[in-house]
Amino acid sequence: MTSSVIVHYHEIGLKGKNRHFFEDVLRNNLDRALGGVDHEGARRLRGRIEVPLGEGANLDVACTRLSKVFGVTSFSFANPTTTDLGAMQDTAWQLLREEPFETFRIAARRSEKAYPMTSMEINAAVGSYVLDRRPARVDLANPDMTCFIELTGKQSFVYTRRHPGPGGLPVGVGGIIVCLLSGGIDSPVAAYKLMRRGCRIVFVHFHGEPFTDRSSQGVARELVQHLTEYQMRSLLYLVPFGEIQREISLQCDPDYRIVLYRRLMIRIAEQIARREKALALGTGESLGQVASQTLQNLRSIDEAATLPVLRPLIGDDKRDIIAAAEALGTYEASITPHVEDCCPLFMPPQPVTRSRLEEVLAVESKLDVEALVRRGMGSVKVERFDAPWLDKAQ
């Protein structure tokens, strides 16, 4: 019996044209996520998506891939059949005869209300077919096993397991965001959360060359490679920041260095955003977590931005962010030893925790900011990352 994947997604707030756009993006993402898995094109099917699988499909691989497609609330490997009662009874029985259980229930759902039987009548008819063939009890509240039957037009899909999807919105329905990725624990989690809201992420990493080794770039690459499995293809901008830091540290009061570094990073990230047609920047900052992340400092940093700076971790505790990084699988890469914060040579002993914007602006006025931004952009390198299973020709 060839099987299909039935994919469910939330439809709340998806009306009219918007809904078709959402479904088309999701279909396309499902097809790409299943690259190399034997399947036919994903198709829309009354409030759900069906992906027909070929004989050679590896279900474990399909399962891992589908659990990373945003917009999917759940998915199931189903056996398709007609909506003829005998066919549904037989398909349900073929599935259930393999399974160990004492209690079960049938859960039918019709999208075609014109069907001659109600869902309850289908449940009863299929349930008694099973009970005639093996000893078991029906338990509607807490069964060992549920057999789902979804009727859509002339077809029905029968399955026993629902795998949770990652939720969120399909990557591509939102805009593009340039995320500042440091190599630390927080920023990859922040990028993930923004991606999960349907946005495509372009990554930018500032490194300390020529004053530091390349370790932080290696970590950034590893993180981007990992996160690319959620959006299939990524760009990573690598910006040498050592000279810029040196210039700032030569010209400016050490107390203000960190805020000034961040303001420069924001400006360079905005140049990249312009090039990539991004509508916002993203960072991994969380309120009050470290000295540079006080409300006063965030205000001083944001004053340099013209695009919105999104900080999805703003209200999160470090403990929660670490747990999220572990669940996401980025924690290990983030804690591998690497040079943090570009070049430590230029780190002030005691950064100011409550910068006053006027003072920041006064200190910054000693710098030729535009020249520094040009210098950063002039030596930027861009690398492309693909999900490992993607056909390079796609």
Ligand code: ATP
């Ligand atoms: P993270 O764990 O993400 O490094 P953090 O707690 O160390 O964050 P900061 O060092 O204050 O916090 O950095 C705040 C944010 O600024 C980071 O989350 C990241 O978005 C951005 N950022 C800092 N350093 C860099 C860098 N070298 N390259 C790119 N972005 C950076």
Ligand code: MG
């Ligand atoms: Mg950091």
